[in-house]
Amino acid sequence: MTDADRPRRSGLRGFGHDGPSPWTDLDRPPLDAAALRRDLLVDGGLWTALDVVELTGSTNTDLTGRAVAGAAEGAVLVAEQQDAARGRLDRRWSAPARSGLFLSLLLRPTVPRERLGWLPILVGVSVAATVQRVAGVQAGLKWPNDLQVEIDGAERKIGGILTELTGDAVVVGLGLNVTLRQEELPVPAAASLALAGAEVTDRATLLRALLREFAELYGEWQRAHGDPQASGLLPAYTARCTTLGRQVLVQLPGERELRGEAVALDTDGRLVVRTADGARQAVAAGDVVHVRPEPR
Structure with missing residues (x-):
């Protein structure tokens, strides 16, 4: 082997003859x-199928195509990197290769259609529970399902969930930042498990635990016909929700805003906001900002 053939060690990066090595970053094995x-x-x-791809535009888009083609419930598609991923409210989302868990799940729930709004909440509870149990990180859920941690007194986002309905199928997309470094964060309000001091950042360990946790909670929810109280989902979410009891500013579709206190979730998983005049309004979709109380 000549010096030219040897992988470069600077920054733990190396390249082979056929393109980037899967071990271009030893902290991020495939x-x-x-x-x-x-x-x-x-x-x-x-779980009935599990595929890992090196690069794709969006796992949600790919798995939706499989759903339309009749793929069975329980298909899991994981991407080491996505270059056209979408978050809630059509926001673009990106991260370095193998720096997190980027996956989609194909589900065909049999619960009443009006209870499908609880499914992304169920995913959020599953992820938060896994992160706490396996990585030792206390994660909260900003309504409806942004995963947050607190670092130096500030709430920072480590992941998000996007669900899309296709016929009788639901495709659930999940992005969880695992080893992103400070200089790799897309925005200052983002974070990762590593930056939150996680005890475990091995993605395979986290993925196994997450899929097992979700399968258990999903089974309980299905057996309860999607009832959030009977399945235990509502109390589990309430215990982890960082939005309830807070003053919030909800940015609604049509450039409208709603201000008030987030006081509850209704039976459809909507956020109930009590405004200054005492009226209550249920919000099904919107961007929630936690408002800090005015100093006295």
């Missing part, structure tokens, strides 16, 4: 799809 399938695709379990 996921082993075969090992994940052995562990997660079990008889009688929720």
Whole structure:
């Protein structure tokens, strides 16, 4: 091997003859799809297929195509990197390769259609519970399902969830920042598990735990016909929701705004805001800003 053939060590980056090596960053090893399938695709379990791709535009878009083609419930698509991912309210979302968990789930729930609004909330509870149990990081959920941690007294976002309905199928997209460094953050209000002091940042460990946690909670929710109280979902979410009890500014569609106190969730998972005149309004969609109380 000549010096020209040797991988460059500077910054732990190296390249082979066929393009970037999967080990271009030793802190970010690639996921082993075969090992994940052995562990997660079990008889009688929720998960029926699991694929890991190196790069795609959007796992949600790809999996929606499979849903339309008749793919079974329980398909999981994981991307090491996405270059056209979307967040809530059509925002663009990107992160360095293998710096997080970027995946979509194909579900065909049998609960009443009006209770499907609880599904992204269920995903958020599953992720928050996994992050706390496996990584030792206390994560909260800003309504409806932005994953937040507190760093130096400030709330910072580490992940988000996007659900899309296609016929009788629901495709759930999830992005969770795992090892993003400070200089890699897309905005100052973002963060990662590593920056929050996580005890575990191995993505395979986190993914296994997350999919098992979700499968258990999803099964309970299905058996309860989507009832958030009977399934335990409402109290589990309420305990982790950082929005309830706070003064909020909700930016509604049509450039409208709603100010008040977030006091509850209704039976459809909508945020109930009490305005200054005591009126209550349920919000189904909107961008919520937590408003700091005025100093006295």
